[in-house]
Amino acid sequence: MRTPRTLAATVRRLLPWLAAAVLAACGGSNSGEPAAAPETPATRDEAARFLTQASFGPTEADIDRVMAVGYRAWIDEQLALPATSHRATWEATDTALKATGSAAGQDQVFETFWKQAVTGPDQLRQRVAFALSQIFVISMVDGNVGDNPRAVAAWMDMLGSDGLGTYRQLLESVSRHPMMGYYLSHLRNQKADARTGRVPDENYAREVMQLFSVGLVELNEDGSAKGGDTYTPADIAGLAKVFTGWSWSCPDWPDNGCFFNGQVSGVSDPDRSFKPMLGYAQYHSTEAKTFLGTTIAAQTSSDPAGSLAAALDAIAAHPNVGPFIGRQLIQRLVTSNPSPEYVAAVSRAFANNGSGVRGDLKAVVAAVLMHPEARRQSDTAGKVREPVLRLSALLRAFPYASETGRWRVGNTDNPATSLGQTPLRSPSVFNFYRPGYVAPGTASGNAGLVAPELQIAHETSAAGYVNYLRDALSFGIGATNTTSNRRDVQADFSAELALADQPAALVDRVAGKLAYGGAGTALKTEIADAIAKIAIPAATGSNQAQIDTAKRNRVNAAILLVLASPEFLVQK
Numbered sequence: 357m358r359t360p361r362t363l364a365a366t367v368r369r370l371l372p373w374l375a376a377a378v379l380a381a382c383g384g385s386n387s388g389e390p391a392a393a394p395e396t397p398a399t400r401d402e403a404a405r406f407l408t409q410a411s412f413g414p415t416e417a418d419i420d421r422v423m424a425v426g427y428r429a430w431i432d433e434q435l436a437l438p439a440t441s442h443r444a445t446w447e448a449t450d451t452a453l454k455a456t457g458s459a460a461g462q463d464q465v466f467e468t469f470w471k472q473a474v475t476g477p478d479q480l481r482q483r484v485a486f487a488l489s490q491i492f493v494i495s496m497v498d499g500n501v502g503d504n505p506r507a508v509a510a511w512m513d514m515l516g517s518d519g520l521g522t523y524r525q526l527l528e529s530v531s532r533h534p535m536m537g538y539y540l541s542h543l544r545n546q547k548a549d550a551r552t553g554r555v556p557d558e559n560y561a562r563e564v565m566q567l568f569s570v571g572l573v574e575l576n577e578d579g580s581a582k583g584g585d586t587y588t589p590a591d592i593a594g595l596a597k598v599f600t601g602w603s604w605s606c607p608d609w610p611d612n613g614c615f616f617n618g619q620v621s622g623v624s625d626p627d628r629s630f631k632p633m634l635g636y637a638q639y640h641s642t643e644a645k646t647f648l649g650t651t652i653a654a655q656t657s658s659d660p661a662g663s664l665a666a667a668l669d670a671i672a673a674h675p676n677v678g679p680f681i682g683r684q685l686i687q688r689l690v691t692s693n694p695s696p697e698y699v700a701a702v703s704r705a706f707a708n709n710g711s712g713v714r715g716d717l718k719a720v721v722a723a724v725l726m727h728p729e730a731r732r733q734s735d736t737a738g739k740v741r742e743p744v745l746r747l748s749a750l751l752r753a754f755p756y757a758s759e760t761g762r763w764r765v766g767n768t769d770n771p772a773t774s775l776g777q778t779p780l781r782s783p784s785v786f787n788f789y790r791p792g793y794v795a796p797g798t799a800s801g802n803a804g805l806v807a808p809e810l811q812i813a814h815e816t817s818a819a820g821y822v823n824y825l826r827d828a829l830s831f832g833i834g835a836t837n838t839t840s841n842r843r844d845v846q847a848d849f850s851a852e853l854a855l856a857d858q859p860a861a862l863v864d865r866v867a868g869k870l871a872y873g874g875a876g877t878a879l880k881t882e883i884a885d886a887i888a889k890i891a892i893p894a895a896t897g898s899n900q901a902q903i904d905t906a907k908r909n910r911v912n913a914a915i916l917l918v919l920a921s922p923e924f925l926v927q928k
Contacts, residue, residue, distance in 0.1 A: 396426040401873030411479035413749035434480035446509040470763040485515040487688035500538040510630035523715030524672040532632040542599040547641035561595035570676040578696035579679040594647035598667040601640025605631035635660025678706035738928040740809040743775035753869040755848040764835040764844035771817035829912040856907035859884040
């Protein structure tokens with residue numbers, strides 16, 4: 357797509373979206389309990405904005421459904437849907453590739469992620485699973501995890517199922533998953549040995565408290581700091597003893613060979629990489645285990661399962677869990693800076709789902725999405741849209757399809773040439789960005805607002821994002837298919853091409869699909885003026901190809917400029 361001078365100037369004006377996005381701010385900080393949220397959207401734009409929170413992006417069909425049944429009924433319908441399986445999709449692709457002499461790997465984990473994100477019917481489940489994957493982090497950047505892609509696909513299935521169960525069950529599934537055991541090194545963790553000076557590995561014990569449950573400081577119900585540290589080094593050391601003696605599921609459990617190698621005499625469980633780890637009494641600490649005000653008494657007979665159950669019960673019952681996890685779910689789904697009242701409402705839903713159940717994550721997700729603050733629009737509402745969610749919104753807004761059916765988007769790590777973010781490839785257990793990140797030298801930072809997603813945003817990623825999408829709009833997305841010699845993910849812009857000779861109408865349509873009523877007259881006029889500079893030749897009877905190219909360039913430019921605008925980049 358050639359870029360005329362006026363269009364290039366518009367792109368340059370929109371590229372500093374970092375500052376513009378921050379000026380637009382990233383979350384509400386109003387006080388006072390807001391009025392009850394409406395059950396039904398008044399407009400299609402309102403329905404679309406709800407779907408930016410509850411799905412990977414609005415589609416016309418989903419907007420129709422929300423308009424027909426309302427927010428709560430749509431949530432209930434989604435929560436009742438069976439989960440689509442990442443592992444089953446990965447395995448089917450692996451079988452097909454093996455027939456050609458190849459095999460599935462990490463790329464096929466990305467494929468199943470994008471397939472479910474774009475086409476999966478259980479959008480809310482999958483969006484929540486993606487949010488949880490950034491709280492309970494494993495990463496294929498780690499070699500041990502990256503070498504087990506089938507298990508990573510199964511990890512996403514676990515987050516999709518247990519992520520809408522109880523927090524207590526989710527915490528156990530996370531703690532016993534071999535990929536978490538690999539990533540935070542409690543797989544094959546052994547009890548202390550005074551003779552050699554060995555002590556239990558403390559890595560998982562520290563992170564399960566710091567990142568997965570209670571955080572660093574004591575919290576009030578509304579997420580404000582109560583004062584005082586949540587735990588001490590002694591708590592870490594005490595809890596580390598709980599996570600000794602856990603290793604592979606194995607046919608010959610609890611044989612020593614199973615503990616160390618996952619097999620005995622060459623016999624192993626083919627699903628050991630994702631089946632819950634088993635407790636091996638001979639390697640589990642029998643000492644007293646004291647942490648978070650709880651003591652598990654010294655054992656005369658080693659009981660790793662009993663220790664784990666008692667420990668996870670204590671962690672899940674801690675009053676910090678509701679505000680700590682609830683606030684992060686609000687941030688991942690709705691707004692970066694929820695008010696204390698918003699956090700408190702979600703914490704109460706965590707404490708009691710209305711039927712006396714603590715940690716019901718379905719109730720928590722519903723509380724996040726149905727709180728009146730989730731519907732509020734203001735200069736201090738919303739969140740910066742992270743790169744993965746920008747691309748998913750595009751792919752769902754327009755009729756995109758995968759030629760192979762596999763959604764071969766691939767690795768999108770590189771910030772200079774791609775998105776600067778790939779699902780399940782965060783650089784560390786601390787995710788791609790911290791929940792409390794404050795962008796320095798910005799209006800939002802000066803106002804005391806956090807903007808987590810801006811931690812991975814910089815000049816290189818801003819330009820790389822625009823260049824990536826400019827190329828994607830022209831040629832498609834992902835790997836090139838040998839049969840068609842085209843990139844795998846292609847769009848049908850027929851409806852937009854029909855408006856190419858009407859710049860204002862074209863921009864109205866594109867902005868409606870991507871900004872949901874948030875694009876003002878000034879922005880739409882500037883984009884329309886820019887694309888009007890892309891001349892469409894007069895028909896001569898022999899230049900239809902040139903006419904078609906010019907029209908497509910107008911469509912591409914209109915979509916690109918909306919995608920580069922703060923009105924799209926900030927999810928309101």
